[in-house]
Amino acid sequence: MILTQQVQLKPTEQQAEKLKATLELCNEVCNWLSPQIAEEKSRSRMKLQKKYYYQVREQFPKIGAGQTIMTIWQTVDSYKAGKKGIVRTFRPHGAMPFHPNCMRPLDSAISGVSIWTCDGREKIPVVMGDYQREMIEGRKLRGEADLIYRDNKFYLHLAVEIPDVEVQEAFWHLGVDMGIKNIAVDSDGTVWAGNHLQNVRCRYDRLRAKLQAKGTKSAKRLLKKRRHKEQRFARDVNHCISKQLILKAKDTGRGIALEDLTGIRDRVTVRKSQRRIHSSWGFYQLRMFIGYKAEMRGVPVVHVDPRNTSRTCPRCGHVAKENRKTRDKFVCVSCGFAGPADHIAAINIGRRADARQPNAACDEVKTA
Structure with missing residues (x-):
């Protein structure tokens, strides 16, 4: 390695x-x-x-x-x-x-x-x-x-x-759902909220705008001094999250299951007010950190198709857009099972990896 x-x-x-x-x-x-x-x-x-x-x-x-x-x-x-x-x-x-x-x-x-x-x-x-x-x-x-x-x-x-570490065999996987509001949620229900990171980014945005408008030498000097602080803070957050996920998977003998989010920035259209938040989403960096830390500790990592992971009921398997009432809430229209949408997605991601079908996507099931 x-x-x-x-x-x-x-x-x-x-x-x-x-x-x-x-x-x-x-x-x-x-x-x-x-x-x-x-x-x-x-x-x-x-x-x-x-x-x-x-x-x-x-x-x-x-x-x-x-x-x-x-x-x-x-x-x-x-x-x-x-x-x-x-x-x-x-x-x-x-x-x-x-x-x-x-x-x-x-x-x-x-x-x-x-x-x-x-x-x-x-x-x-x-x-x-x-x-x-x-x-x-x-x-x-x-x-x-x-x-x-x-x-x-x-x-x-x-x-x-670095000497290679033998990858442990994993029959079960810790599913991880990555997002903006919640940076990561695992299938055990642990949530790493993103509100503090977003608040820090908004604060730096306001400070940058204020200093750029001022335009004095001291303002430019302060801009130069602080330009990498936000990046270092976000990087440290991703390091901490990835380390905790790998240690949990290692200690419980599980692998890590992640969504394959390749090309998501090109596929998704967002409102103008949300573009800065969406473009600053560090999911790729978090995925890279999880990847190399997992390799160092011998934890297998599987990437699965993310389609319908937050619309599939983990109890009855019913898939429908209506299952996700809001961004945060999941309620199955078939059996009534309810829970946080990100946690439901993480459970489904882990199960897809367990089934050894990382590229199998569920088609939406329409009910009468």
Whole structure:
């Protein structure tokens, strides 16, 4: 298993200038390559590397062999995702992957790194938290490392090889329904409400609007200082929820069952007043956190079709739109079974995974 860990570099002022110049050079190469890659039919890294390697070395003599390969790969990869027909552009200080030969740790504890710059190699100290140190020390680094420049600080994203954990066999699953009002509800009835997170986001929205309208230097300075706080708070909430779900599933010998919400933003139309809330919904991040934490602890994860999970009665199996009276309330029109709609959905998600039919959707049953 490969996990990415973030550590901070502590360069001197001179080293920081060299790192910035290196990022500027690499992104300049990417911008030079981008229009040419856009015209290529192939998106193969190796084919395009063979075609453009010597052209890049000739056009940009200061760039090394390893980083020439990385800039070509970075440009090619940018065209594998996103809209077609748009020429990609790269920011001067945008993140850049570094070839393993261009970034080497000084020791097994990663107390520092030897990193290539356009003005020669530099040995730069590294600082990290206790968790990162525990995950990195004595373990093998895999592939390239990403150099990131953010808020006048440099970070490295290191890919660390973690021993695989045998996945436990699960005959029963803990169903998890994800949403906006309730971030997550499991089939045991535990609710992680989203009202506090939404209140925090609304407060930051009001503060941003107020500071942007003011437009003074101090207002801009405060905007810059607070711009990542909301993101960090939401990320921490998702980390806490995913950890609790995995521990509960592990302790009870169950797997995790999630809805397959791929493409939901494109399929669902929301009112203008709800667009900000809908676009800030972090279900994908929560799903990713659950996925990697489950893999670390050997808990199986199953994705099921979400259709009609909140309209199906878990007692009699009747499916009807009328079963869901309101957003929060479920009342079966056939047998009268009632309960919170999100809890009902979580139960049905877990049962679909138990039945080993993750892609089977129930058709609506019409009654006379």
